[in-house]
Amino acid sequence: MDASIISQMLPLRSRFHRRLVATVVLLGSGLLVGCDRGAPTAKNGGAASSGTDSSTVSSAAQTAVAHNGSARNIVTTTGMVRDIVRQVVGERWTVTGLIESGVDPHLFKPTRGDVKRLNDAEVVFYSGLALEGRMSETFEQLRRAGKPVFAVTDQIEAASLRTPPEFADHHDPHVWMDAALWSQCVEHVGESLAKLDPPHADEYHERATAYRAELTRLDEYARRSIASIPESQRVLVTAHDAFGYFSQAYGIEVKSVQGVSTEAEAGVSDVNRLVDFLVERKLPAIFVESSVNAKNIKAVIEGAASRGVTVRVGGELFSDAMGQDGTYEGTYLGMIDHNVTTIVRALGGDAPEKGMDGKLEAK
Ligand SMILES: [Zn+2]
Numbered sequence: 001m002d003a004s005i006i007s008q009m010l011p012l013r014s015r016f017h018r019r020l021v022a023t024v025v026l027l028g029s030g031l032l033v034g035c036d037r038g039a040p041t042a043k044n045g046g047a048a049s050s051g052t053d054s055s056t057v058s059s060a061a062q063t064a065v066a067h068n069g070s071a072r073n074i075v076t077t078t079g080m081v082r083d084i085v086r087q088v089v090g091e092r093w094t095v096t097g098l099i100e101s102g103v104d105p106h107l108f109k110p111t112r113g114d115v116k117r118l119n120d121a122e123v124v125f126y127s128g129l130a131l132e133g134r135m136s137e138t139f140e141q142l143r144r145a146g147k148p149v150f151a152v153t154d155q156i157e158a159a160s161l162r163t164p165p166e167f168a169d170h171h172d173p174h175v176w177m178d179a180a181l182w183s184q185c186v187e188h189v190g191e192s193l194a195k196l197d198p199p200h201a202d203e204y205h206e207r208a209t210a211y212r213a214e215l216t217r218l219d220e221y222a223r224r225s226i227a228s229i230p231e232s233q234r235v236l237v238t239a240h241d242a243f244g245y246f247s248q249a250y251g252i253e254v255k256s257v258q259g260v261s262t263e264a265e266a267g268v269s270d271v272n273r274l275v276d277f278l279v280e281r282k283l284p285a286i287f288v289e290s291s292v293n294a295k296n297i298k299a300v301i302e303g304a305a306s307r308g309v310t311v312r313v314g315g316e317l318f319s320d321a322m323g324q325d326g327t328y329e330g331t332y333l334g335m336i337d338h339n340v341t342t343i344v345r346a347l348g349g350d351a352p353e354k355g356m357d358g359k360l361e362a363k
Contacts, residue, residue: 072094073121075117077131078099078131078321079101080127081126087211088193089207101321104321105127106131124139125152127152130170156185164244172245174245175245176332178219179215181245183215183219186212217356219249221340225341227251228344229252229347229348233282233283233347235254235283235347239287255277257297275304284314285312286301286313286314287314287317314342340356341356
């Protein structure tokens with residue numbers, strides 16, 4: 001993406017983000033913040049995931065890494081990316097994330113200090129597909145400076161990526177919602193590191209393979225658990241639609257008060273449409289997943305109640321940010337386990353209270 005496109009898209013994003021930020025402040029949830037997937041701005045990730053740039057390791061970059069001594073550090077963007085990179089590198093590199101738990105990657109704009117951290121990193125990994133839309137220019141600058149910069153979603157075949165009509169010709173960036181797709185990203189991380197650090201290539205490949213086996217187990221848990229929800233109740237109703245890949249992968253219908261775009265305020269008709277749906281389907285629970293319009297979810301619950309149908313909030317789901325670093329929910333496995341387990345138990349399916357491995361915090 002060239003700079004002129006970036007500057008053209010900024011006014012739109014700024015307007016949009018101000019509203020989101022206002023919503024975040026209003027709700028004060030502190031745990032999860034929203035997602036503005038309705039405002040994709042870079043085409044297929046644009047600069048944020050241009051294939052050739054990030055998948056090719058220049059020999060200069062390789063040399064830079066090879067010649068560096070002990071202080072090997074990798075900087076990542078979201079917690080989800082930080083986690084998979086940590087899994088692959090083990091103790092060999094220090095891996096830190098720029099975007100803290102509870103911060104929306106769509107809205108994240110690097111500070112001067114963040115840019116310095118990126119510059120000081122030997123390698124940078126980010127999610128891509130324009131998720132970190134406000135960082136595209138920074139990534140380009142780093143690449144121009146010869147830094148190895150990788151989008152973890154770079155090697156996913158286009159056929160596996162969602163392109164909802166609302167997205168025009170942009171892909172949905174929320175790939176981590178499908179554990180099998182996210183597993184492909186782990187492979188890409190392993191290969192990228194192996195190219196950068198050939199003496200330890202086998203180790204990276206082995207760790208990536210072992211972690212991918214864990215993700216397969218998670219994928220199977222999700223599939224099996226979601227399938228245990230009575231078919232008529234197998235519907236995930238959230239404030240806005242950030243679960244497209246989840247829906248596709250695990251066979252659960254997704255409905256939201258707002259569509260993929262949070263830009264347009266939900267109207268009375270959107271709320272009524274969902275109330276009709278809930279009354280007709282008699283769903284036991286709907287979910288808050290982010291900062292976006294919890295008031296709409298409340299309105300839907302009240303609307304259903306006025307028609308004699310009790311619907312409760314089934315829980316809070318992690319959408320674009322994980323739990324706190326250092327907790328199980330602050331790992332990718334824990335994040336998805338939490339979402340799956342919360343959804344399945346609230347909708348009458350069969351899942352252990354503490355999740356796949358008994359590690360979830362009891363509610
Ligand atoms: Zn999002």
